[in-house]
Amino acid sequence: MRKALIVKEVKELLRDRYVLFNIIVMPVLMVFVLGGLTLAASQSGGGEEGDEGEAALVILDPGDRYASILAQTLGWKVFSSIEEALESSDIVVVIPEGFGDALESGRPAAIMVYARIDEPSLAEAFKPGDAIGFVEDVVRLVLASERGLDPAVVLNPVVVDNVYLYDGRVLSLADLGYMIGLPLLAGFVAFILGSVVAQVGAISIALERESRMVETILSMPVTRLEIALAKLASVTLIGFIAVASFEAGFVAYMYMALETAPPEAGGEALLGQIASGIVDYMSSRPGALGFLALTSVLAAVNMAILGLVVGVLFAGDIRGATTSTGLIVIIAAAPVFFEMFIPGGSAPAWLNALFHASPIYYPFMMMKAYTAGDYGTTAIYIGVEIIYLALASAIASRLMGSEAMLYGARRAPGSIIKPVMLDVWKKRGR
Amino acid sequence: MYTVVVEEVRKRFGSVVAVSGVSFKVAGGEIYCIVGPNGAGKTTTLRMVTGLIAPDGGRVEVLGGDPLKMSVEKRRRISYLPEDAGVYKNLSGIEYLEFVAGVYARSSVEAREMVERGIELSGLGDALGRRASSYSKGMKRRLALAAALMVEPEVVVLDEPTAGLDVSHALAVRDSIISYVRSSGASAILSSHNMLEVEYICSRVGLISRGRIVDEGSPEELKARYEGRNLEEVYVKVVGGVS
Numbered sequence: 001m002r003k004a005l006i007v008k009e010v011k012e013l014l015r016d017r018y019v020l021f022n023i024i025v026m027p028v029l030m031v032f033v034l035g036g037l038t039l040a041a042s043q044s045g046g047g048e049e050g051d052e053g054e055a056a057l058v059i060l061d062p063g064d065r066y067a068s069i070l071a072q073t074l075g076w077k078v079f080s081s082i083e084e085a086l087e088s089s090d091i092v093v094v095i096p097e098g099f100g101d102a103l104e105s106g107r108p109a110a111i112m113v114y115a116r117i118d119e120p121s122l123a124e125a126f127k128p129g130d131a132i133g134f135v136e137d138v139v140r141l142v143l144a145s146e147r148g149l150d151p152a153v154v155l156n157p158v159v160v161d162n163v164y165l166y167d168g169r170v171l172s173l174a175d176l177g178y179m180i181g182l183p184l185l186a187g188f189v190a191f192i193l194g195s196v197v198a199q200v201g202a203i204s205i206a207l208e209r210e211s212r213m214v215e216t217i218l219s220m221p222v223t224r225l226e227i228a229l230a231k232l233a234s235v236t237l238i239g240f241i242a243v244a245s246f247e248a249g250f251v252a253y254m255y256m257a258l259e260t261a262p263p264e265a266g267g268e269a270l271l272g273q274i275a276s277g278i279v280d281y282m283s284s285r286p287g288a289l290g291f292l293a294l295t296s297v298l299a300a301v302n303m304a305i306l307g308l309v310v311g312v313l314f315a316g317d318i319r320g321a322t323t324s325t326g327l328i329v330i331i332a333a334a335p336v337f338f339e340m341f342i343p344g345g346s347a348p349a350w351l352n353a354l355f356h357a358s359p360i361y362y363p364f365m366m367m368k369a370y371t372a373g374d375y376g377t378t379a380i381y382i383g384v385e386i387i388y389l390a391l392a393s394a395i396a397s398r399l400m401g402s403e404a405m406l407y408g409a410r411r412a413p414g415s416i417i418k419p420v421m422l423d424v425w426k427k428r429g430r
Numbered sequence: 431m432y433t434v435v436v437e438e439v440r441k442r443f444g445s446v447v448a449v450s451g452v453s454f455k456v457a458g459g460e461i462y463c464i465v466g467p468n469g470a471g472k473t474t475t476l477r478m479v480t481g482l483i484a485p486d487g488g489r490v491e492v493l494g495g496d497p498l499k500m501s502v503e504k505r506r507r508i509s510y511l512p513e514d515a516g517v518y519k520n521l522s523g524i525e526y527l528e529f530v531a532g533v534y535a536r537s538s539v540e541a542r543e544m545v546e547r548g549i550e551l552s553g554l555g556d557a558l559g560r561r562a563s564s565y566s567k568g569m570k571r572r573l574a575l576a577a578a579l580m581v582e583p584e585v586v587v588l589d590e591p592t593a594g595l596d597v598s599h600a601l602a603v604r605d606s607i608i609s610y611v612r613s614s615g616a617s618a619i620l621s622s623h624n625m626l627e628v629e630y631i632c633s634r635v636g637l638i639s640r641g642r643i644v645d646e647g648s649p650e651e652l653k654a655r656y657e658g659r660n661l662e663e664v665y666v667k668v669v670g671g672v673s
Contacts, residue, residue: 004532008518008525015520015561212516216574219480219512220533221505406482 002222005230012207013200013238018318022199023242027192031249034188055131056089058082066100066109066142073138082114086165090116091128093135103143108159111135116165120179120372122340125164132160167372178281179371182288185250185278186367187336189296190360192246194303195329197239201307202314202321204231210317214406224400228308232396235304236297243296254278281371291370295363298385302359303332305392312399335361339368359388432457433585433617434479439488440641441474448474450641451488456634458584461611461618463628465661466638467669472621473513475638476589479619480510492585506534509583513590513621515574516562523558523565523573524549527580534581544580551606552576568599575603579610586610588620592627600624604631625661635661639669 013019057076059067071078076093079085085092094112102109113132117124136158144151162173171179208214217227282289307325315321335355338347347355355361362385369377399405434456441449449471456462464472477483478490481497490497493504500508517526527548528541535541549558552573562570575591591607592600608631611618622628628635629649636643637652645652645668649661658664 002533004529007532008521008529011525012518012520207518207520211518212512212514213518215477215482215512216510216515218482219505219508219510220530221502222533223502406477 002226002230005222005226006234009204009230009234010237013204013234016203016207016318018322019200019203019238022196023238024245027196027242027246028249030192031188031246031253034191035253054089055091055093055128055134056085058085058092058094060095061097061099064095064097064100066103066139067095069142070095070135070138074134086114086116091131093128093131103139103157108156109139110159110161112161112163114163114165117176118166120166120176120183120368122180122184125173125176125180128162132158174276174280177276178278181278182281182292182371183364183368184340186292186295187340187360187364188250189243189246189292190299190363191329191333191336193239193243193296193300194332194360195325196242197235197300197304198307198310198325198329198332199322200238201231201235201304202311202325203318204235205308205311206315206318206321209315218405225397228393228397228400231308232301232304235307236300239300239304288370292367294382295366298382298389299360299363302385302389302392303329305389305396306332306359308396309392309399312396312405332358332360334358336364339364356384359385359392362388433493434462434619435489435491436475436479437489439475439478439485439490441471441478441483441485447641449478449485452638452641452643453488454636454643454646456585456617456619458617459611459615460633461607461620461631463632463635464619464621464638464643465623465625465628465635465665466621470638470669471641472638473589476510476587476619476621480508480587481505482510506581507584508587509578509581509585510587511574511578511589511591513593517565517570517573517577519563520561522561523552523554523569526562526573527552527558527577530577530581544582547582548576548580551579553602568595571595572599572603575606579606582614582616584614584616586616586618588618590621590623592622592624600627607631625665629661637665637668644668 055074055076057071057074057078058081059071059078060080061067062080077085077088079088079092082092082094085094092114094114096110096112099109099111111132113128115124115128117127139157140151140154143149143157144154162176164171164173164176166176208217218224306328310324310328311321314324335358338355339361362381366378366381366385369375369381432455434454436455437453439449439452440447452471452475454462454464464475466472474483478485479492479497481490481492481500484498492500493507495501495504497508517523518529521529524545527545531541531544531548535544552558552575554569554573554576557565557569558573562573565573571591571594575588578586578588586607588607592603595603604627607618607620610616620632632649634646634648635652636646638644645655647655652661652664653659656664656667658667
């Protein structure tokens with residue numbers, strides 16, 4: 001591959017204001033937008049899940065006065081062992097020995113909450129949220145009434161230790177945090193990187209056309225494949241600048257989430273736990289970072305190729321490039337967001353099949369399978385993504401070597417429809 | 431020895447016949463001009479000569495080979511200046527010349543020599559350090575022509591090389607082409623609407639109309655054959671006036 005081609009591409013792209021906006025400003029904005037969406041989705045998801053079923057109460061000290069008040073007030077089934085309670089309900093609140101003593105001495109009392117979840121997702125992580133809220137409210141009201149206080153001044157009367165039961169395993173909130181957080185991060189990185197490289201790829205074609213350089217470059221002593229590869233390499237390289245911007249924004253956002261996290265299991269707290277989970281997991285397993293990089297590269301290269309194809313076919317100018325790729329990116333990202341926020345298996349079969357057409361769906365699913373320890377499924381997703389890559393490369397290099405590169409934009413829908421409409425309008429005028 | 435041979439070449443775009451049997455040959459040291467009205471098939475013919483598009487029928491041979499299947503090494507010996515060619519707007523003039531040299535040259539020494547030639551041919555001086563987005567149309571054209579000639583091609587294809595240029599720029603471009611072909615012995619094929627230009631620089635002229643070469647010869651031969659005082663009169667007699 002010619003160095004001159006790559007140098008030219010990188011200089012030309014990095015000096016374009018649309019590209020600069022896309023790779024530096026956009027990713028940081030996206031972190032805050034996506035972060036807000038995640039928070040909103042997780043909070044709404046928690047409410048819905050919590051309303052679904054009644055929790056069970058396990059009282060380990062039958063003589064505990066406060067535990068008895070809870071049992072009478074909440075009206076949940078009461079058990080003496082956790083195993084029995086889990087047979088009856090998906091959410092089990094355990095009141096340990098010493099609960100009442102802690103409250104009487106003015107200290108926050110510890111409780112354990114077991115939640116059986118169907119899959120590691122934000123909605124499932126919030127499943128015990130309402131049960132915890134009910135326990136806290138009852139304890140707060142009882143303490144306030146006993147001490148003649150306004151309930152609003154009784155802060156954080158209980159400390160919660162969340163335990164999740166998933167696929168025969170016992171997980172802490174931090175464990176669940178990385179299982180949710182890493183696929184989320186992979187999905188976000190794939191989305192940001194994918195949308196940026198797709199746009200930049202299409203813009204690189206549009207810049208050739210706007211500069212009226214298509215014929216010149218196609219007549220030069222370089223193969224079409226070299227032209228395509230140079231574009232791919234430079235676009236992917238530029239995409240990683242966007243990822244750096246995204247990661248800077250992500251770190252800032254997570255730092256803010258950790259700093260502002262209140263102790264109760266609210267949305268910010270969960271984001272904080274996810275952040276802690278990711279940090280702990282990455283520290284203990286450096287391979288996870290490498291896997292994140294692999295999923296990102298695969299997503300980037302696939303979306304760059306998609307951007308080049310869209311550019312060849314539809315991008316007559318930069319505006320055309322951004323408009324056409326914007327639509328493609330929304331379609332490609334939809335499955336990832338669906339999987340992120342809605343529990344799996346809820347989509348109809350035909351929609352699930354459509355999801356698999358998106359090149360940025362796989363990085364998310366790969367990471368989900370990887371963090372869940374399902375390496376077989378991970379390998380299948382990697383294989384499919386590579387096949388996808390090979391097919392997309394073949395299509396892109398064929399397009400680069402065809403007359404579509406010369407005439408594509410002129411045959412784009414807008415360029416075809418306009419003259420036809422004009423012709424019809426003129427005929428009617430006569 | 432002909433460097434370019436075009437025989438009965440045809441090309442159609444959908445229902446539109448762009449070229450319907452064009453034939454001509456060009457030898458080394460010759461400047462062959464294709465002259466004809468808009469839509470006559472000049473640009474399509476030149477694109478087929480450079481291998482950008484495939485003919486539907488007929489034969490094109492450049493430097494002894496099919497331009498569509500030409501190796502990268504052979505393609506180094508051909509240069510093309512499209513009709514509306516620009517330059518990369520975010521690169522400076524000198525960066526553009528370096529890019530073209532980087533693609534054509536086999537070594538960094540050769541690339542440096544090419545860039546030196548390009549600087550001289552363009553005549554843009556200090557303006558080469560500025561981004562091309564600030565250039566006038568004439569400056570862009572001179573830079574693009576300099577890039578096309580600095581690589582010292584054996585076959586240079588120029589589509590309307592002076593279109594839109596003012597008198598002094600057009601004169602400089604014409605002189606560059608003549609000087610290059612005379613000094614290198616290269617073959618040049620160019621298209622033009624400007625009959626004065628054609629008479630001034632072309633060794634032979636092919637008059638094209640509705641996708642066919644309707645007559646061919648040196649400017650002097652054509653003037654004698656059609657009893658025209660200049661090529662403009664010949665052009666009107668052969669191709670026809672405004673309908």
